[in-house]
Amino acid sequence: MKLDSRIPSGPIEQAWDQSRFDMKLVNPANKRKFNVIVVGSGLAGGSAAASLGELGYNVKCFCFQDSPRRAHSIAAQGGINAAKNYQNDGDSIYRLFYDTVKGGDFRAREYNVYRLAQNSVNIIDQCVSQGVPFAREYGGALANRSFGGAQVSRTFYARGQTGQQLLLGAYQALEAQVAAGSVAMYTRTEMLDLVVIDGKARGIVTRNLVTGQIESHAADAVILATGGYGNVFYLSTNAKGSNCTAIWRAHKRGAAFANPCFTQIHPTCIPVSGDYQSKLTLMSESLRNDGRIWVPKQLGDKRAPGQIPEGERDYYLERRYPSFGNLVPRDVASRASKAVCDEGRGVGETGLGVYLDFADSINRLGRNAIEERYGNLFEMYNRITGEDPYTSPMRIYPAIHYTMGGLWVDYQLMSTIPGMFVLGEANFSDHGANRLGASALMQGLSDGYFVIPATLGNYLASNKLDKVDTSAPEFAATTAEVHESVRKLLSIKGKRTVSSYHRELGKIIWDYCGMARNAEGLTTAINRVQALRHEFWNNVNVPGSGEDLNQQLEIAGRVADFLELGELMCRDALNRNESCGGHFREEYQTEEGEAMRDDENFQYAAAWEYTGQDTEPLLHKEALEFKYVHPAQRSYK
Amino acid sequence: MNLTLHVWRQANAAAPGRMVRYDARDVSEDMSFLEMLDVVNEKLIGEGKEPIAFEHDCREGICGSCGFMINGAAHGPQKGTTICQLHMRYFKDGEELYLEPWRATAFPVLKDLVVDRGAFDRIIAAGGFVSVRTGSAPDGNAIPVPKEAADTAMDAAACIGCGACVAACPNAAAALFTGAKISHLGMLPQGQAERSRRALRMVEQLTLEQFGSCTNIGECEAACPKQIPIEMIARMNRDHLKAAWQFRGAGKSGGGE
Ligand SMILES: Cc1cc2nc3c(=O)[nH]c(=O)nc-3n(C[C@H](O)[C@H](O)[C@H](O)COP(=O)(O)OP(=O)(O)OC[C@H]3O[C@@H](n4cnc5c(N)ncnc54)[C@H](O)[C@@H]3O)c2cc1C
Ligand code: FES
Numbered sequence A: 001m002k003l004d005s006r007i008p009s010g011p012i013e014q015a016w017d018q019s020r021f022d023m024k025l026v027n028p029a030n031k032r033k034f035n036v037i038v039v040g041s042g043l044a045g046g047s048a049a050a051s052l053g054e055l056g057y058n059v060k061c062f063c064f065q066d067s068p069r070r071a072h073s074i075a076a077q078g079g080i081n082a083a084k085n086y087q088n089d090g091d092s093i094y095r096l097f098y099d100t101v102k103g104g105d106f107r108a109r110e111y112n113v114y115r116l117a118q119n120s121v122n123i124i125d126q127c128v129s130q131g132v133p134f135a136r137e138y139g140g141a142l143a144n145r146s147f148g149g150a151q152v153s154r155t156f157y158a159r160g161q162t163g164q165q166l167l168l169g170a171y172q173a174l175e176a177q178v179a180a181g182s183v184a185m186y187t188r189t190e191m192l193d194l195v196v197i198d199g200k201a202r203g204i205v206t207r208n209l210v211t212g213q214i215e216s217h218a219a220d221a222v223i224l225a226t227g228g229y230g231n232v233f234y235l236s237t238n239a240k241g242s243n244c245t246a247i248w249r250a251h252k253r254g255a256a257f258a259n260p261c262f263t264q265i266h267p268t269c270i271p272v273s274g275d276y277q278s279k280l281t282l283m284s285e286s287l288r289n290d291g292r293i294w295v296p297k298q299l300g301d302k303r304a305p306g307q308i309p310e311g312e313r314d315y316y317l318e319r320r321y322p323s324f325g326n327l328v329p330r331d332v333a334s335r336a337s338k339a340v341c342d343e344g345r346g347v348g349e350t351g352l353g354v355y356l357d358f359a360d361s362i363n364r365l366g367r368n369a370i371e372e373r374y375g376n377l378f379e380m381y382n383r384i385t386g387e388d389p390y391t392s393p394m395r396i397y398p399a400i401h402y403t404m405g406g407l408w409v410d411y412q413l414m415s416t417i418p419g420m421f422v423l424g425e426a427n428f429s430d431h432g433a434n435r436l437g438a439s440a441l442m443q444g445l446s447d448g449y450f451v452i453p454a455t456l457g458n459y460l461a462s463n464k465l466d467k468v469d470t471s472a473p474e475f476a477a478t479t480a481e482v483h484e485s486v487r488k489l490l491s492i493k494g495k496r497t498v499s500s501y502h503r504e505l506g507k508i509i510w511d512y513c514g515m516a517r518n519a520e521g522l523t524t525a526i527n528r529v530q531a532l533r534h535e536f537w538n539n540v541n542v543p544g545s546g547e548d549l550n551q552q553l554e555i556a557g558r559v560a561d562f563l564e565l566g567e568l569m570c571r572d573a574l575n576r577n578e579s580c581g582g583h584f585r586e587e588y589q590t591e592e593g594e595a596m597r598d599d600e601n602f603q604y605a606a607a608w609e610y611t612g613q614d615t616e617p618l619l620h621k622e623a624l625e626f627k628y629v630h631p632a633q634r635s636y637k
Numbered sequence B: 001m002n003l004t005l006h007v008w009r010q011a012n013a014a015a016p017g018r019m020v021r022y023d024a025r026d027v028s029e030d031m032s033f034l035e036m037l038d039v040v041n042e043k044l045i046g047e048g049k050e051p052i053a054f055e056h057d058c059r060e061g062i063c064g065s066c067g068f069m070i071n072g073a074a075h076g077p078q079k080g081t082t083i084c085q086l087h088m089r090y091f092k093d094g095e096e097l098y099l100e101p102w103r104a105t106a107f108p109v110l111k112d113l114v115v116d117r118g119a120f121d122r123i124i125a126a127g128g129f130v131s132v133r134t135g136s137a138p139d140g141n142a143i144p145v146p147k148e149a150a151d152t153a154m155d156a157a158a159c160i161g162c163g164a165c166v167a168a169c170p171n172a173a174a175a176l177f178t179g180a181k182i183s184h185l186g187m188l189p190q191g192q193a194e195r196s197r198r199a200l201r202m203v204e205q206l207t208l209e210q211f212g213s214c215t216n217i218g219e220c221e222a223a224c225p226k227q228i229p230i231e232m233i234a235r236m237n238r239d240h241l242k243a244a245w246q247f248r249g250a251g252k253s254g255g256g257e
Helices: A012-022 A043-055 A093-103 A110-130 A162-180 A245-252 A285-289 A316-320 A330-342 A359-365 A367-385 A440-462 A473-492 A498-513 A519-539 A551-575 B033-046 B118-127 B147-157 B164-168 B175-186 B195-208 B219-223 B231-246
Strands: A035-039 A058-062 A183-186 A189-197 A200-208 A214-218 A221-224 A263-269 A292-296 A354-357 A394-403 A420-422 A604-609 A618-623 B003-010 B017-024 B096-100 B109-111
Touching (some): A035 A200, A043 A440, A093 A110, A110 A162, A110 A440, A162 A440, A162 B118, A214 A473, A221 A245, A245 A551, A330 A354, A498 A519, A498 A551, A498 B033, B003 B109, B017 B033, B195 B231
Parallel strands (some): A035 A058, A035 A221, B003 B096
Antiparallel strands (some): A263 A394, A354 A394
């Protein structure tokens, strides 16, 4: 396997323009002769399918939900970044680029990030034109708020439902193309494998989730935009259906998986309340604009928050990071919360929680202003916990939220399998070891609206692709393998439920490959995951049959993949003998407990090649170059 | 607490369905309704029985996947709350609950509590969008949008497409869903060019999908988990009337392009 990142040379400011000029074009009349598969209808997949359909390609788009509008992007709350500098506070494309490279702890590609920052401004324009009801000021101009890791106000938002509104924009554009006949939408259809012919991605095998039918689809290119793999932790802020199946099975067909251990723990989520808990709920980072985070100074202080006087509170983020305060990046904030809880100063029944307090802001701005900004989040908090955050502080704790790792792609977003492109959270590209808030929506839409329309055309125009249809023997072979794995899952009829395995896996990964990691723990985790996987394939109980709507069967396939990916995450974390961003190895920290990078040995993206079920994966390194932002220890003090 | 559930079980669209009784024991107040069902399902699986199929994804009240009737109320008893956000502290020990899928000709049952809401996608495809080519948009601040208009548009756009409005309506009309989209786009300057055509086509699609007609009963507003107000329907009707007048004699759907 060779990693050719195809990063352009020349000045970064002109690189994307120049690349687009250098790329080959598909003649407009020929576009409809090309069949393109887009798996995923979230911000990345939805925007890609809509834009490619509009260009004239013959597009098939797939999602496992009953409607493309339900992709997990719908749940994003806080906002989307763009270097518009509408606030006149000193923002620029270069600053957004700089913040993102630094925020990612110098583990992302500079050229990708610069392009992302450039595209950010067009995204806002596009979305406004689609009718996305962004928040406005009284004068009618777009409003902004601040997010962690930045000292400018560049986040655009639609109340606490930004992802919903952006996704509805893309979804509506997608449905317009469905009506126009350029996109065929396959809902309740799950991709279970990738078909590779002569080394190129030429189609997929899917399962119809209502009838159970296994089907094949041929194409000239396959685009995966299937989201992140945070549910490997079982409890996460992701939707219950979010999974790694599409990317994992593509990985097994030859796509390198990059930086799997770079996962993001979000500092502000509602703490776990019981064993039956099925998911964790995020409280948007935007709350840190007006909320102050604290714990009691005293160990084991069990008084109600209102009873603890000002002088006995520790606003530990403001204390440790005076210049960014409550708005330090997520990895820093999460680790700081863990540290105070480990000391025994955590709050709530479990001691795994810290306060996020709005009292000062409510006093200063009035309850109405706070309600206007965060009303729906406060309501959600109240619904889940039964407590009122207007009168007593929220209790929050970190939870897994986002995965920076994903399939390795080059600058043109193509994986190591020619003809297979990966967009959105599913790829590894732009956020390095830590993603800044409000940058995932930006990346998904940049990939889908602006990057793939150019790079896909270049691929199709510069490769001679033989005509392929589903009668090719490779389709029959892959379909047979899919049938076999479904049959196997259903035939075990063992003693444990699918979710019991998922929970156990999640706990192992959270304990050993979560907020803090060390070599010994990771080795233990690898052994335990292997043993659990073995047990799963001998003792899982998947009820029902494969011939109808069978939700347990769907989950079983996904958990089987998480059981493999979990091991790779631990291997990657074990290999990376440094701390950077969300990857914190306890052996590598500064005296103040900050992450200590090792640029000499680890300034690379780790791209893993699959070599088989029982053999170790092969590591390939893509060295990262920093010509513009000089690597330094991140400081938010 | 302990509860008795009566759940609609139906193997597939063609099969007949029936209510089946289950016990839910040791339910914690802090569980969400779906977590309670998870526990019931784990138990059923352990007993070698088929778990109850219900739709869900985000479990945060935003994706619109979840939804069924609890004792005749869409999404259950708590106002402005999807089933995934409904917590067991709203129920009392010993209660009997009847769970049934959305009932509407336009939403055929696929299995147990899962229905096919594909009709909603087709209504959007009929005209619920602004046609703007990717990359051709003017600067985001080029057209100021009064804050009130943006806020009202957002109130309408908050619809999650769950189908509760249809399920709650005695006529199984989809007027609130359609009205919300027509209002959202109609409130904004960006939505004006296609406003009339949008109203005509979406309303036409409503009939094709076999939704009932709206007779202003208002059950939809009461059941909507996002509390979208019934004014949206009045807006739709105004736009539709105006459009029908504007395109009179031009044939269906606002005439040939
Ligand atoms: C609670 C929450 C809040 C967030 N808030 C923000 C925020 O404020 N700002 C921000 O920038 N980011 C935020 N994020 C992150 C951001 O929402 C996601 O990273 C982003 O939306 C991912 O988009 P996507 O298009 O890559 O994938 P998704 O939206 O996850 O879409 C995946 C698609 O792939 C389909 N799919 C998956 N597997 C298969 C398969 N095997 N077969 C067929 N289809 C499949 C799904 O059906 C779906 O359509 C948030 C994330 C969470 C969890
Ligand atoms: S599961 Fe998403 S709204 Fe209920």
